[in-house]
Amino acid sequence: MNQSWDALKDHHAAVEGRPILDLFEDGTRAAAFSATTDGMLFDYAKTNIDARGRTLLLQLAEQAGVADKRAAMFAGARINETEGRAVLHTTLRNMDTPLMVDGQDVTIALRETHARMEAFANDVRTGRLTGQGGKITDVVNIGIGGSDLGPAMAVLALAPFHDGPRVHFISNVDGAHAADCLRGLNPETTLVIVASKTFTTIETMTNAETVRVWMAAKVADPAAQFAAVSTAAEKTSAFGIDSARVFGFEDWVGGRYSMWGPIGLSLMLAVGPKGFTDFLRGGAAMDAHFRAAPFAQNLPVLLALIGIWHNQICGYATRAVLPYDQRLSRLPAYLQQLEMESNGKRVSMDGADLPYHSGPVVWGEPGTNGQHAFYQLIHQGTRVVPCEFLVAKRGHEPDLAHQHLLLVSNCLAQSEALLRGRSLAEATAIMASKGLTGAELDRQARHRVFPGNRPSTTLAYDQLTPFVLGQIIALYEHRVFVEGVILGINSYDQWGVELGKELALALQPMLEGKRETTGKDGSTRQLVEWARG
Secondary structure (H helix, E strand, O other): OHHHHHHHHHHHHHHOOOOHHHHHOOOOHHHHOEEEEOOEEEEOOOOOOOHHHHHHHHHHHHHOOHHHHHHHHHHOOOOEOOOOEOOOHHHHHOOOOOOEEOOEEOHHHHHHHHHHHHHHHHHHHHOOOEEEOEEOOEEEEEOOHHHOHHHHHHHHHOHHHOOOOEEEEEOOOOHHHHHHHHOOOOHHHEEEEEEOOOOOOHHHHHHHHHHHHHHHOOOOOHHHHEEEEOOOHHHHHHHOOOHHHEEOOOOOOOHHHOOOOHHHHHHHHHHHHHHHHHHHHHHHHHHHHHHHOOHHHOHHHHHHHHHHHHHHHOOOOEEEEEEEOHHHOOHHHHHHHHHHHHHOOOEOOOOOEOOOOOOOEEEOOOOOHHHHOOHHHHHHOOOOOOEEEEEEOOOOOHHHHHHHHHHHHHHHHHHHHHHHOEOHHHHHHHHHOOOOOHHHHHHHHHHOOEOOOOOEEEEEEOOOOHHHHHHHHHHHHHHHHHHHHHHOOOOOOOHHHHHHHHHHHHHHHHHOOOOOOOOOOHHHHHHHHHHHO
């Protein structure tokens, strides 16, 4: 492994100053540095990875044991070693294939739960299950992290397919979130889903109590309009939720990988069981591609290797996710959790400090909004930010096809601009044509130089459908897995969220004046006193 890392670093040093545009001279670059699957095109030609670099990256993946770890994951091995758990979120979208774990076929229970979800969703959507004021018109999903980001992103992404109740989300413990969400809703026709595996997540349960009080002001039996996604049967029962409306999931489904199952109930209510099944089919199709395609044509592997090249080899600390699809506006936030919680680690599987940086900072916004905000830094800033564009060939509004054409042209133009840039000579010619001369011509021209040679990839698809969304999410899940294997870390635990939770529980009574701030640092004591006053 060390030799592979060293070879990659040596290769990068040899090609670092090379214009990416030079790689296109033989006319075969685009086809040779792209891959496809099920109508999806992944173009990574606008990176400084050449044939030699790709070979070295593929060797790195082979030597890291990606293929064996992949097989172990799909077989149900306990690859989440720090928690002693299997990692089987993929089984949620492959329930028709039996899988034995610890002597039991885990798909039997998954199919039973999925069937219950479908029956419940159909009852709500058809009006067979009514609130105490008639047919359910609105659904409020209360969760946080993986119990919120995934379904909230997906519900927005699939807006053209909504034919059920309106779906809303509450996550932040800030009371403003609940207040703003509930304003204008009718408690009598609102269904509430509380999504918490343990039914103890403090933000989620605080919001659940707030919504129950809101419901009780107008509804005789508030709990009758609650459902839960949880494995804590005793706690959901104590809350008053009928067991028929409680949907559990296994401990081998991590929160940020969970919307394929019961956490996706809000999505199923919005788009219907058929739409949700299409979403699962898309994920399953990407699973099949990931398992069967050679690494050199394997989208998740290639996406991961490009990430390794840019972050660990080139030293680019961030990556921008730029969907030119307004309905994917929450995708960057979703991927922030998926990638940064999964691979934001500092030690390897054996507990030793990593000899290199782990996952990058992931951020982004949809185009074209970002073009009028942070693209300035991407194009002319002093730091290189690898960009990942996503774009659909067709939108869902045929009468606005001219706007979609403008959207696509902007996406393609931005990746081209990052590649080509604008030289000082070109900028000088432009400003000279405006009549500038001498020192002022030089000064103004320099402000208009674009360094170019900035890498990007483009993921292109026909149209954002439930199937395509499933492909996209599974693609990024597997990308995280491959990067984690190569880095030698556990992508499936998240101990980094624990310390803040513990300290928050200790600070709450201090803020209430019930405990002294003994043992706290001076800054924290000062802030507690400020909050008390």
